[in-house]
Structures are given as structure tokens and as C-alpha cells.
Amino acid sequence: MEMNIEEIVKQVLAEMKGAPAAQETPAAPKAASGEIPKTARVAMLTALKHYDIKEFPIPEVGDDDILVKVEGCGICGTDAHEFKKDPFGLIPVALGHEGTGEIVKMGKNVKTDTAGKPVKVGDKVVTCMIFKDDPEITMYDLNKKNVGGADVYGLLPDDDVHLNGWFSDYILIRGGSFGSTFFNVSDLDLDSRILIEPCAVLIHAVERAKSTGILRFNSRVVVQGCGPIGLICIAILKTMGVQNICAVDGEQKRLDFAKKMGAGMTVNFKDYKGIEALAGAVKDAFGGHPADFAFQCTGSPVAHANIYKFIRNGGGLCELGFFINGGDATINPHFDICSKEITIVGSWVYTLRDYATTFDFLKSAKQIGLPMSELITHRFPLDQINEAHETNLAMAGLKIAIINE
DSSP states (O other), rough: OOOOOOHHHHHHHHHHTOOOOOOOOOOOOOOOHHHHEEEEEEEEEEEEEEEEEEEEOOOOOOOEEEEEEEEEEEEHHHHHHHHHOOTTOOHHHHHOOOOEEEEEOOOOTTOOOOOOOOBBBTEEEEEEEETTTTTTTTTOOTTOOOGGEEEESSSSSOOOOOOOOOBSSEEEEGGGGEEEEEEEEEOHHHHHHHHHHHHHHHHHHHHHHHHTTOOOOHHHOEEOOHHHHHHHHHHHHHHTTOEEEEEEEEEEEHHHHHHHHHOOEEEEEEEGOSHHHHHOOOHHHTTOEEEEEEEEEEEHHHHHHHHGEEEEEEEEEOOOOOSSSSOOOOOOIIIIIIIOOOEEOOOSSSSHOOOHHHHHHHHHHTTOOOOOOGGGGEEEEEEEEEEEHHHHHTTOOEEEEEEEE
8 A cells, every 4th residue: 555745754754763653543533524434433441551542333223222422521530440450350441431422323212311301312411320230220219229239331341332431432322121321411511511420429428428317507527538529529518508618638739629619628637747636637627626527538548547536426427438449447446436426328439319419419519609610620632541541640630531522
């Protein structure tokens, strides 16, 4: 095959430098306006800390399926764990579960989303859980089954479809016995749609916290950890009307952002030596009182062990930071739990109902002026997904997103 002039020049320059000619990343497949291309690019994690941009044929859309053109997807902490260590043993895998996009083709049997809202070509959607092993699950299932008993797009083993994650040009939402759930979110802007999945995690956590009967409007609440999860937690509490919020973290920039999200006070743990001094600082932030309720959002065993010291007798704790096995925490059950009669709830991801609540939260947060979109600090195109993940690992920003043109 003949090489064009540009390719020859590139090769000559590369040989002059003593390096092999660079291989270009496949460009996004082109199609006439309104037409669906024959192939789609997928960012496939093929080795630890390395994605390859692969190109696959777009499969046939079945009577119960939906083909979605991806607009954007956030990088989650779970993606970071998979990128670094592949703890789920999925490589090669198409990742990305905080995604959203536009329906470009749908099967004849698809009429409504999981909540019963009508859908059509051109609508914007997000996916939720996949209940292929439990098809009896419903939107308002009384068992409140969370994602721990289900799958999600972006964490599926690779198969002959390949378009299984949101880090791609297109994703195929499979219907029928595959058990997909999805929602029409055309009334939300792109940034809000990208934030739905992480916000649902915190909606679920706050609902778990409310079940203790301790979290109220006038509660003194401490949020430990001001990454995206902790910051969203603060925003939800603020939207609910909770005014007395103290944020704890070791990065001043994140603490400053916590104030923008609704925290009235902040404590930088790097300014204090030892847990007693740190607990004293949190108490001082509340005017000499310990917290009524605490949210532990860090995933650090040391942070979990410390947080009991922030909470009053009869107070409450929601632990949601451990999305994977982060190791053991050392506590003293007598002093930390029993003698203080602390009520503890664990929270892990979300339910279908939490997704529906999340849509209303995002609208309310916008109405009261919380800067939710500012959580997305970096935006990368799909072909720079390796750089995007490295930026995420370096904690150079808050929420890192892949945005398609």
C-alpha cells in the first residue's frame, strides 16, 4: 500500500531521531450526519496502568436493546483500583460506569426507562445496575437490594459485544434477560449527568444515616475525607438543610472547596499531632461539642479508627469509604462503641430508588447555588485516557472526566 507524503515525512523524521515511527491512535469513526458509523472506539484496559484504543464493529441492535452515543464519563475510584491492580481480575476490560449519552437507535420493544418514563431516540440516558441474575428486582423493591448483588456496565467481562463500558464512542444497553436498568435524564445538563453515579452513592449513605434517627436538621455533622465522595456528602447535607458541618482532610485546597459545598468549619489533620489533638480541634470547631453524627469517606483504616473520637455519646456513624478491602482498622469496642452507645451503619453503593432521588438532589443543589460542576476539574478526550487516569492517581484534581466530541 502506498504511503502518503505526510506519512513519509513522519517516518523520515523518526528515523533521523533514531526512533521508530510513531503509531497513531485510531481516529473516531466518521459517518455522515445523523448516520451511525460501522465501528466504534473502545478504551480497553489491556494491562496494568495501560489502555489501548481498540476499534470494534457496532453490533446489531436487538428488539430490547439501546445503542447510545457516549457524551462523557467520570473516572471513579473503582476505575483507579482496576487501573492499578486489577483486583476484580477483568483485564482485558472496557471500563467506565459514570457515563451518559444520547440514544441513537433502539429496539421496537423499548418504550420506557426503568422508572416508567417514556424514551425515544435523542433522549439522554444513564445506566444503573444489571440484574441478570435476579430479574424479579423492581424499581421500588422493598428489600432495597443494592448494587452489591448486581453488575454494572463498565465492570463487565469482555465478550463479543465489546461495547460494555462508557469509556468508548458507543455503548450497547442490552435488554431482555440481561437485566439492564437505565434512566431518561434529558432534563439534566452533561456535568450533572456525569455526576449522577457518585452522587447516588452519597444519597444512599445519607438515607442509611437517616435510618438511625440521629441525623437531623440541627445535628453537628463531621465529614472525614474531602475527595469527590466527601464533598458530595457535604453538598447533600447542605441541600437537606443541615447547617453545622465540619470537614476534615489533609489538603487545604479540598477543605476550601468543602466550604463552597456547604461546610461551615474545616479541620486540617496535618496541623495536629495525635488523635487527641485532632479530636479536640473537631470539638472546638463545634463550639466545644463533639459531633452528633459522622461520615467516614476516606477508605483509610487509620481514619476509621480515629473517627469514633469525634462523636458524642449516643451519636451515629456512617462508614462508606471502603469500596474494596482496604485493610483492618484497630478500635477499642468498649471505649469507641459500647460505652458511648454509638449507632453505626454501613453503606455500599446504591439502589435503584437512590438513583431517582439523585436526579432531584442535583436539581436542588443547582437551585441553591452549590458549584457541583466545579467538581469536574479535568476533562480529557478518549484517546488521552491513560493521561486522564494518571492525573487521577496523582490527585491533581477532584473528578476527572472523559468527554467525547
